[in-house]
Amino acid sequence: MSMFERTSRRRFLQTTGAAVAAPYIITSTALGNADCPAASDRIVMGGIGIGNMGRGDQSDFLHRKDVQYVALCDVRDDVRDKAKATVDDKYGNKDCTAYNDFRELLARSDIDAVHIATPDHWHAVMAIEACRQGKDVYCQKPETLTLREGPLMIAAARRYGRVFSGGSQRVLGDYRKYVDPAWAGELGRIKSINVNVNPLPKLCNLPAEEMAEKIDWNLWLGPAPWAPYNSKRCSGSFSINGASWRSFSDYSGGGMTDWGAHHFGGATFICDVRELQPEEVTYHEKSGVPYLSYRYPNGLIIYHNRPNTENLAIEGTPSERTPAKPVPMYKGEGGIHGDFIECVKTREKPFRDIELAVNTAVVSHLGNIAYQLRRSLKWDARAQQFPGDAEANRLVDRARREPWQV
Amino acid sequence: MLDEAFAVLKQYDWGSDMAPLAPIEDAVAVSHDQAEVRRDLENRLIATLQSDASRDAKDYVCRKLAIVGTVAAVPALASMLGQKDYSHMARMALERMPAPEAAQALRDATGKVSNELKVGVISSLGSRRDAASVSVLNVLLNDGDPAVARAAALTLGAIGSVDAAAVLKVAATSAARDKPAVIDALLACAEALLAGQKQTDALAIYRSLAADNQARLVRLAATRGILACTSKQS
Known part of the structure; x- marks a missing residue:
């Protein structure tokens, strides 16, 4: 389906519900009550990049009664699996879909909003595409890697009437x-x-290392220059002194x-x-x-x-x-x-x-x-x-x- | 100092100590208003590019040419556009280089490089807002590779001229490969035209996208655009 030919979320729920609802028990949570909106009235969310900051964002959104968290994306297998387990545990089901490629998540017509907490070099590409797909966006700081990206992100948000929040809580x-x-x-x-x-920020010239984790390296690098895998190059730790991507100019402004x-x-x-x-x-x-x-x-x-x-x-x-x-x-x-x-x-x-x-x-x-x-x-x-x-x-x-x- | 730094650069690779390259960093910064020093620096960088230096060394050179490169560096960089390992870093230098020869090299490359690399070359033309590439992009808009067609559409949107909009309008009403990208690009063109005081052109685009046969997201965007044009006219 074209991204512009989507149905509304409620219509999506209605039509898919009509097709598949019969075998299932409708829970009180799904119907809603005085403390919790019905599922069809919750903001349906997905998350992209569920590492350190993304995990915190996911937790905050997941524990809101007015949010239904349905999908997530990360290029690391273990991060993706843990994040899905967190969501599934919260809802008591296995419904959360985990993706390696953010484009599949953004193509879903039932998702209203996404939070993005990847390394900075991905923010503009993902956030602009999210706006094109009609999603509202919460993007971790720093929102941009270059000066040109800012006006393009603003333009995409305004073009499609999207709510777009940056991510500095401080x-x-x-x-x-x-x-x-x-x-x-x-x-x-x-x-x-x-x-x-x-x-x-400084140029990263770390040597090639044997890959010690299951990570889609090409997707982690994304729009950044090709470079060999090194655990410090892609570490999501909060270090800004050479032990994480935050230190390096290809991925961050330091x-x-x-x-x-x-x-x-x-x-x-x-x-x-x-x-x-x-x-x-x-x-x-x-x-x-x-x-x-x-x-x-x-x-x-x-x-x-x-x-x-x-x-x-x-x-x-x-x-x-x-x-x-x-x-x-x-x-x-x-x-x-x-x-x-x-x-x-x-x-x-x-x-x-x-x-x-x-x-x-x-x-x-x-x-x-x-x-x-x-x-x-x-x-x-x-x-x-x-x-x-x-x-x-x-x-x-x-x-x-x-x-x-x- | 600079001689030693360039000697080290020949052996440079991922994991090498970067400290010996500091004189090159210094030369880039201090030669801002010293044409002769900068010409010498650029020549050294070009020579490294044309040597059998490592991929990482050539990456480093392209990063420096992104700041100091002139028309003199264009042939060496252009020759890398079709090479999978070097195409992106060559664009890193060419994309922001003011020389019109840099844009010409990118335009020429669209007819020579693989589709995978062509997508990047096209995006660099978009980043340059290269108005002279509209006719090239018009052809690529109907390329059999969806990634190429999409890149061409988005680049026409980035250019945002009356000519770019005209090409996109035709694509929007035909069997374009990636209609959503074409429409997104048309909206971007309308925004650029409105910002450039071409309200009539912008309004025509918005009206064409406000029809019932468009998706709701597009109709809303077009309606917002019509209101913006109207308020600017009044």
Whole structure:
């Protein structure tokens, strides 16, 4: 069936139910009750990439009464098997379908929404295809690997009217002690804020290893350059110092994007510039150690690794209070995952709408490029280009390994 | 220093210490405004590409040429586009290279390389938004290989010009290989045309996709597009 010729979920359930319902006992859970919606009224979900972060996302969605979790995908056999067992145990059946190839999951017409927690080099390809297939998307941070991917993901979400949430739970969860006084006007006009995150991503040149796990290596690499299997290259651990994919530039922006999604996301939230992108990045060196300052259109400066400065150190004008504003919050119940599900139901934009998430990722990517080129850059957010800078514009995107395309 | 680094690069392979290559990294960064130094660097990189260096060494070279490569590097890179082990990394350098010769090399390769590699070459033309490839893509849109046809459709969407839209419109009303990809690309074209102040062209596309014979997802997308065109016109 063409992806555009699908039936609605309810119609799918009705028609398939008519064909196969007779031999089965309809459970009270399926019919719903005061505490739990009927199966036909739950958000039908699947998950792609069920490693460390994906497992946590799966757990949060799976334990919601308004979600029916029906499918998952992972290129590792053991991860896939464990994740399916988790779902089947929860529901007391064997109905969850486990896939190796995400395209099969996305082709299912009964799935409303997906969560994606693969390595970063896969996010854009999968999320854009999910939007094309009419799925709402919850995508782990960092949402993008390159600058070009962000506008393409936003365009796909807007084109098909999809709810698309980025995945940093810390932006609202971790920085309230700064956000609350800032939005209450107690800090006055914020002139600058400093973010300390490390390290930069590096090229992975790990040697070939004998494959010690059952993994579809070609699908793990996906759009990234071919490279031999090495357990550290594809480890999903939280290391950003060479022991996981998060460290390496083919799959991640390193600490700059990994923790940057949280800290830059927090900084832009505190300073209420979530809807903006920097217009300039200045490369500094002090005693041979580089650091950056980003200038925003409203004059705000965000420093990266400013010497002798604590993370999230703020320069404000507390003697000149500014008008208080209500702090944006999650909708629904259950943190960032509940916010996403609530928005799937209401069609509102989630707290971490993809556009805001991309604006944070842009800060990290601009920083990585400035460090790589060791010089200052101007950025035209409207054109998504470095104006008059052909060299920097080469780093806006990178070629994807065939057959993957965004 | 640079001589030693390039000597090491000849023996470079996965698992090699990367520290000895630091002078090459330095040369890429500091030669930004030193044309002579950069020309010398590029020549050394091209020579490595044309040597019997390892696959990993050539991968490394392509990553550097992605930043410093000029028209001088195009022939060496173009010769790799048809080689399964090297095609992607050659595109890594060619895709973002401003020289029009890079786009020409990619266009030429669509008629020479295997279907598997052709899909990648076509996607690189899309990333470049290469308007000159519309006629080539028009042919590929009807390729017998569904992956090639789909890549051509999505690339026409990325180009987003009036000409690209015209080709896609014909495909949308014929027995296109991958109708959903064609329609997605048409919607992308409409968005690009609307952003480029060509509301009339965009509106025509959206209206053609708002008919009852389209899937609900497409009809809704088209309706949103019509509203966007209307609000922009008013």
